[in-house]
Amino acid sequence: MSDNSHVVITNLSKAYKGRSGTILSLTGISLKVDRHEYVSIVGASGCGKSTLLRIISGLDTDFKGAVTIAGKRIAGAGLGRGIVFQEHRLLPWLTVWENVEFALQKGTAEEHAELIANHLKLVGLAGFEKAYPGQLSGGMAQRVAIARALVNRPEILLLDEPFGALDALTRLKLQQQVLDIWKKEKTTMIMVTHDIEEAVYMGDRVIVMSERPGTIKKEFIIDLPRPRNRSNTEFQLLRQAIYREFHKDCV
Numbered sequence: 616m617s618d619n620s621h622v623v624i625t626n627l628s629k630a631y632k633g634r635s636g637t638i639l640s641l642t643g644i645s646l647k648v649d650r651h652e653y654v655s656i657v658g659a660s661g662c663g664k665s666t667l668l669r670i671i672s673g674l675d676t677d678f679k680g681a682v683t684i685a686g687k688r689i690a691g692a693g694l695g696r697g698i699v700f701q702e703h704r705l706l707p708w709l710t711v712w713e714n715v716e717f718a719l720q721k722g723t724a725e726e727h728a729e730l731i732a733n734h735l736k737l738v739g740l741a742g743f744e745k746a747y748p749g750q751l752s753g754g755m756a757q758r759v760a761i762a763r764a765l766v767n768r769p770e771i772l773l774l775d776e777p778f779g780a781l782d783a784l785t786r787l788k789l790q791q792q793v794l795d796i797w798k799k800e801k802t803t804m805i806m807v808t809h810d811i812e813e814a815v816y817m818g819d820r821v822i823v824m825s826e827r828p829g830t831i832k833k834e835f836i837i838d839l840p841r842p843r844n845r846s847n848t849e850f851q852l853l854r855q856a857i858y859r860e861f862h863k864d865c866v
């Protein structure tokens with residue numbers, strides 16, 4: 616057992632109650648994520664990945680089991696956790712600058728200005744402060760969303776398929792940018808993705824979830840030196856092993 620644990624999830628289950636009955640979304644999830652670890656999560660559509668991230672973020676507090684951050688049970692959303700949703704969810708009537716400013720909770724106007732400028736630079740968007748979301752490409756909007764999630768200096772960044780809607784080249788560039796931020800800011804990362812190659816490229820560990828109700832099926836440690844080479848044999852073998860695990864129940 617590691618004493619460097621940052622996020623500890625113990626026997627978590629989550630049921631959604633609707634008019635047509637109860638849907639069990641997650642069951643028996645136990646997971647420990649170390650400080651500054653990068654964990655990737657893959658699993659079939661509907662297996663509860665977004666639900667899991669929402670619970671860790673504190674946006675959903677209606678669950679069974681325990682979730683602690685740095686030893687304390689979570690009680691609602693906190694500035695210590697940032698979340699990037701699959702769709703950027705920027706406010707269309709605010710500029711890039713204002714969208715990031717909107718997320719800021721503490722500090723003086725001067726401190727805000729410096730923080731916003733630094734974070735837009737970090738995601739490669741200096742010069743686009745006055746643009747509106749409708750004037751940005753999908754990749755640029757996603758980078759604003761990442762800047763917005765980072766601006767409160769969260770210790771934990773939760774990424775829900777952050778590159779899902781992007782073309783291959785933009786995806787590769789953003790993966791690199793996120794890895795640079797992770798290295799520089801020493802953030803703890805939990806990223807959901809549909810892309811197994813991306814999961815292996817980014818993660819120290821890849822968690823494979825089962826179909827709904829989501830459980831943890833298997834964990835793969837990705838002990839490959841960084842920066843990683845996607846065409847390296849070991850990389851490909853891991854990718855294939857995860858792919859097989861992922862599709863075992865489907866064939």
Ligand SMILES: Nc1ncnc2c1ncn2[C@@H]1O[C@H](COP(=O)(O)OP(=O)(O)OP(=O)(O)O)[C@@H](O)[C@H]1O
Pocket residue numbers: 631632633638639640658659660661662663664665666667827
């Ligand atoms: N607000 C909600 N109300 C009722 N049921 C919900 C709600 N959100 C999710 N669910 C149910 O919980 C299950 C898990 O949903 P979730 O969005 O967490 O899946 P996911 O793994 O993120 O899927 P995807 O890969 O498609 O994004 C779904 O099967 C869905 O039926």
Ligand SMILES: [Mg+2]
Pocket residue numbers: 664665666775
């Ligand atoms: Mg989802």
